[in-house]
Every structure is written in C-alpha cells, then in structure tokens.
Amino acid sequence: MSTTPTAALSAAGVSIWLDDLSRERLVSGSLEQLIADRNVVGVTTNPTIFAGALANGAVYAEQLHALAAAGADLEQAVFEITTDDVRAASDVFRPIYDATAGVDGRVSIEVAPGLAHDTEGTVAEAKALWAKVDRPNAMIKIPATVEGLDAIRQTIAAGISVNVTLIFSLDRYREVIEAYLAGLEEAKAAGLDLSTIHSVASFFVSRVDTEIDKRLVAIGTDEALALKSKAGVANAQLAYELFEEVFAGERAQALVAAGANAQRPLWASTGVKDPALPDTLYVTELVARGVVNTMPEKTLEATFDHGVVVGDTVTGSYAAAGAILDSLASVGVDYDDVTALLEREGVEKFIVSWNELLDTVRTALEGAR
Template sequence: MTQNPNLAALSNAGVSVWLDDLSRQRLQTGNLTELIDTRSVVGVTTNPSIFQAALTTGDAYDAQISELAGRGADVDATIRTVTTDDVRNACDLLTPVYQRSGGADGRVSIEVDPRLANDTDKTVLQAIELWKIVDRPNLMIKIPATLAGLPAITAVIAEGISVNVTLIFSVQRHRAVMDAYLAGLEAARAAGHDLARIFSVASFFVSRVDTEIDARLQRLGGETALGLRGQAGVANARLAYGAYREVFEGGARFAALAADGAQLQRPLWASTGVKNPDYPDTLYVTELVAANTVNTLPEQTLQAVADHGEIRGDTVTGTEAEAAAVFEALTAAGIDLPEVFALLETEGVAKFEKAWEELIGAVAGQLDQKR
C-alpha cells in the first residue's frame, strides 16, 4: 500500500502520527489497518469520550455484552472487559510498528477511570491493573496531569510501566510532568527495571487553549485583543517544546538516565481538531512540526492533512521568542493565563467524567435488556 505523501512528509519530519480514536468497528472492518497502510498511522489513543461513542453506536458490542450479561457481569466489569479487549487487539495489530520503531511507536493508550483524577493511590492501582489485564508491551496507560496525577505518574513509571500523561495545558505543568517522569525513571532504575523498555509521552492540549482564550479576547474586544485570536494554542505548544528540549536535549539529569538506556518523553500534541471554522483545519498539525513529537489526530483532521496539508518542515524550533511575545501580549491585553489553564484542567477532567458516567448508564441499560 502507498502512504499518502502529505502524511509521509509529516512522518519524515519527525512527527509520529497517532489516531485519536478506536472502536471495534474500526478493528473488524479493517479500517484501522487501512489507516496504518495508507495514512502513516503508527499509534492509537483513546479516552473516556471515545469509548462512550464507540460503545453507544452501532451493534459491534452486542454479542459480547450479551455474553457478559449472561455471566452476571456488573457494569464496571463489562466496561473494563470490552475496552481492554479492543485495546489489546489494537496493540496486536500495531505490534509490527512497535517492533520496527524500537518501541517508540505502535502504541495504544488506555486511560484510568477519570473519576480517579484526584486520587493518587487509586490511580496507581488501576494503572497497574490495566497494564496486567491488557498484557501487551506496546500499551500505554493514560494518567491525567492533575496535582494528584503527578506522584501517580512517578509511581507507575517506577513499576516499569509506560505512561501517556494527558490533560496538560500549561508549560509549568509540563515541566512538573517531565520531573515526575525523570523521578519515575530514577526509581525504576533503582528497582532494577530495564529503562530502555519504558516509554512516555506528554500530551499537551492545543485547540482547547485557543477556544477558551479566543472567547475571552472576543469579550474584551478592540483591535489589539481581537488580533491575538488563534495564536495562543500554537504558541503554548511551541513553548512546551522548548521546555522539552531544555530537559531532554540539554539536561544533565536525563543524560545520566540516558546512559542507562532511558528514553525521551516525547511531547504529544493532543486536541488537534480545529474548533473554529475560520482557522485552517490543519492548523495544529502544520504549525507544530518538530522532531521527536507525536500528533494524535481525529480522523477528520487526519484526512484533511492527507488532502491539503502543507508540510513545510520544522515549524517549531527557533520560535520560542515569538511564542513568548504572544503570551506577553495576551497578558497585557488582560488574559489571566494561569486562571485559563486551571479552568481548562478542571473542565477537561469534568468532560471525561461526564462521558464515563454516560457510558456507565448506557452499558447498564444494555445489560438490563439482555438479562
């Protein structure tokens, strides 16, 4: 199969293309295989919203849910079984990619229950449980970058488990995430784990930053404020990449770990579907091209890049001063950036909790019908 040239160019520029979606239908119809073969997809991410959509659309899960209902499985056990089966099958499908990439790609991510986002100990226990249930080396456990999530990240990495850190909105929190990863690697080394087998990505959310800040700029009004719309998300991500380079390309702490086989914690651009129709629909892809990054794309954005995405090489390195100037201008215009980032984190957790509660309700209804 021939890879789409735009997405192949993106991959050649150092960006790993991961699909931000998974469903049994994608697995059964061969759709995911096709995207791997023709759209340079080398990984898959999931979240509670994705599973909620998958399990409440169509009939792909009916037979398994009927079987589980017959065995007396409760709602939590049913959701856990169904979702981990999909993730395990996706891991198997991506195993050749995992092997070819030396473990960097071919990854599938599954998230801990979002209701545990503020409970460190339960997050750690469920991360270990999910790792054991799926039982595939190319799995990643998604842990939110809440204050309670940070020590959980360290503890799970220390167990030798690969982690996708999600819901990062600010560079300050990104730095705390990188620190948590390094602390985890140090603990893993002390425990005798092979550092070369532990991988991590730091999922930095992009479009949601623009959505919130643009709304505030609109309310402020005036030529200066309105002229800043659509710039915050990309600037924020570019500053995050600068922080990543500082820690992993020039930092003594990581260098000591790398000598023992430790892997980079790559920045991952998440929430890359453009929400504002006034902006190019490939904005958060073409403007965030840099080596050692991941971009996790919803299929609509993936196909937009395939159709008309213009990959111009590295669009991030060397842009830190420009990005910092955007933030200075936003602050001068009256945008309280720390408050924005705190709100986005709270809302992000709440959205995933809501999707999970809706999933629980839907599966409970399906189980009742089949009993």
C-alpha cells in the same frame, strides 16, 4: 516523486497517532487501512471515544450478552470491553512497535476519570489495566492533575509506560517531566530495564485557543483581537522548547545513558474548533522531530488531502511564541486562570462521558439478561 502530506509529516519526524478506537474499526479493517494509507503509527483513546463507540456499536452485542450471562457487574463489563479493544489494537500495531524499538505502535487507555484526584486509586487502576491488556505496546493514560503527578511517578517506577494527558500549562508540563524523571530514577534503583519504559506528555492545543479567544473577544480591543487563535500554537511551541531544555540536561542525559527514553511531547486536541481557521492548523504549525500528533479522523483526512508540510515549524519560533504569551498578559488574559479552568473542565468532561459510557453499558447489559 510525489508524496502524500501524511508521509511528508512522518518524514519530518512527527508520529501520527489516531485519536479514535472502536471495535467496528478493528473488525472492518479500517485501522489497518489507516496504517497503510495514512501513515498512522499509534492510537489514543479516552472516555469520550469509548462512549461513542459503545453507543453506536452493535458489534459489541455478543460480548455484552456473554458478560450478562456471566453475571458481570457494570464496572467489570466496561473494564472487559475497553481492555479487549485496546489489546486487539495493540496486536494490530505490534509490527510497528517492534520496528521502532517501542517508540511507536502504541495504544493508550485511560484510567477512570473519577480517579483524577485520587493518587493511590490511579496507581492501582493503572497497574490493573496494564496487567489486563498484557501487551508491551500499551500505554496507560493518567491526567496531569496535582494528584496525578505522584501517580505518574509511581506508575513509571513500576515499569509501566504512561501517556500523561490533560496538560495545558508550561508549569504543569515541567512538573510532569519531573515526575517522569523521578519515576525513572526509582525504576533504575529497583533494577528495571529503563529501555522498556516509554512515555508521552499530551499537551492540549485547540482548547487553549477556544478559551483564550473567548476572552479576547470579550476584551474587544484591536490589540486583543489581533491575538486571536495564536495562543494554542505558541503555548505548544514553548512546551517543545522546555522539552529540549530539560532532556538535554545532565539529569535526563544520565538516565538516557542508562537506557532510558525521552518523554516525547504529544500534541492533543488538534481538531480545529473554529471554522474560520485552517483545518490543519494544529498539524502543520506544530511540526518538529520527535513529537506525536494524535488526530481525530477528520483532521487526519484533512491533513492527507491538503496539508502543507514545509518542515520544522517549531524550533525557530520560541521568541515569537513567548512574545504572544506576553502580549496576552498585557491585554488582560490571565494564562494561569485559563489553564487551571481547562484542566478542571477536562476532567469534568471526561467524567460526563464516562457516565454516558456506564449508562450505555448498563442498558445493554439489562437488555441482554
């Protein structure tokens, strides 16, 4: 029997989530088609995705006109439009959510990026988004900044499922897991049902290679150039090792025994940026049971068309992955500097996209009035 590469990926334990959402995709039936044909079991969004959707979306005209007639301000209009899309997508995925006991069938929506360094503002918006979408299979995306860590803890403690985004370093990932476990402990003490709280930790992949490869080329030695395009996968493989280690530990297992779910690793930024690399690199080299891979449609289609899935490509890799990071240090690449830069840039890029989204909606509102 033949099977598709995306079916093989799912059979290997990887949940395929689409890194895209628009009302056009919802109205056209494209999302249902990807669920049926490409094994898609979830969706992630971010400010860049919504900015693109609104910029190209005549399908939003009717709602924009209604919002303008009602006198909605800019922030209110964006809140209404984005949460409506996420609610509708959540309904599309509800059968998968039910069939997987809440593991998949998830749709993520992000707090405004300007709140990335505002703990209390993030918690307040997370609660507002959760209440507005009003679907158990929603997830609220919170960036893994220093200030975001305590917001993650508080949001989990309130019983809200969280997609932690913009994780680049192993140290920060460990802090994210700590925030999740602490939040679960508070939720348990408050008498909440831990089984209803889910979380994924979005570990970014291709951006790590993009920045490190730039530095390796600048160093220019044979030793440095031999390390090109290896850091992103190695970093993610070591993140999975950390996931296995912590969630097998006594603290996490005590919570699991009380009904809690492990916080699954999610591979984000899996679209290949370097055209010299295989376009399925960050899919086929990061196959492990219990992970999520959120893909832009181009990567999803490439995987479906010619991805070669050979089973687990992560759990046997830890020694080699560690050696790659050690070698990067030996040629002069500062891992901590790279990951700190990527976090700053990640927040800044989302703020730019958010401002573009606001500008698009502002223009549309003015035109509808």
